[in-house]
Amino acid sequence: MKRPNIFCHMTMSLNGKIVGNYHQAKNAGDAGKLFYHAAFEPGGAFDPNEGWLSGRKTTDDNFTFYRHPDLDLSAARVPDGDFIVPNTHPKYYFSIDPHGRLGWQSNQLQYNDTTATVVEVLTNQASNAYKAFLRQKQISYVIAGDTTLDAPLAISKLTTAFHLHRIMLGGGGVLNWSFIKQGLCDEVSIVLIPGVDGDSQSPAIFQPLTSDDPERLVNFTLKSATPVGNTLWLRYLVDHD
Structure with missing residues (x-):
């Protein structure tokens, strides 16, 4: 199948959540600026897309x-x-x-x-x-x-x-997992926000459905881990079977 390079690019709390008021953490600004620059501004890591x-x-x-x-x-x-x-x-x-x-x-x-x-x-x-x-x-x-x-x-x-040629996959968690498990994603980019909130219901970066195979395993290879101010930027390549 002809397709572009697809990178999943997300901000995430330290406990793996992608929605919640942890975005208001006092040092979240570094993460927000990095997230936007990498995928949306000229000269970012994923420019052009x-x-x-x-x-x-x-x-x-x-x-x-x-x-x-x-x-x-x-x-x-x-x-x-x-x-x-x-x-x-x-x-x-x-x-x-x-x-x-x-x-x-x-x-x-x-x-x-x-x-x-x-x-x-x-x-x-x-x-x-x-x-x-x-x-x-x-x-x-x-x-x-x-x-x-x-x-x-x-x-x-x-x-x-x-x-x-290249596009970003930007959530939610169900969609991210759907693309990952079908081999439609090449890289996962995670910008960690240094904060956690108490919402137990907010979705994770990859959110399987109850109908998904609980034994399904996807492996990743670390590409880079870069500290930027108060955040950490993790980039993983998806290991396609």
Whole structure:
């Protein structure tokens, strides 16, 4: 399968969590600056790349804020297949949204100084009304899977449509694990925030589902461990069997 280099790049608490108020730790600023520079600024460790990919909950938490899409339930049937709009920015934001639930206001988003063009990854569970909504917003989408995401197909389609060479995988934990276990991730980059909170329910960087094989093992090879101010930057290569 033709695909880009995919690196999972995350901030993480000292006890392995990726969500929580530990981000407010007094020395978290070093981690935030390092995280952003590495993947989003010129001269960073992962520059150049064509953008990043995240799951629906991560997208709602950071960009769409749980708004409901403005759907026209009587919209005319849209053509079958994918819908690709020519890009207007050098970065893409690929959102895994199997059922078509995200309430986008625009086909672009802003993350710090980075402007990105939105691309949705749907399954056949997404309604005609939602696909019509995306078309009206001029938001590209690809369809990968019938009832659940077919990640290899999604990556293959995105690579062809958007000429991808390297992209970032940016959570959540379920999506990260899904890509890791399917051999779709080449490197894991962890920026440790020197803090821990008491939330026992927050997800880990890799979050298997109850249906996943508990005996599944993935091995990693340390590439580098770099102290930066009050944080530690860990980079691991994923050992593909």
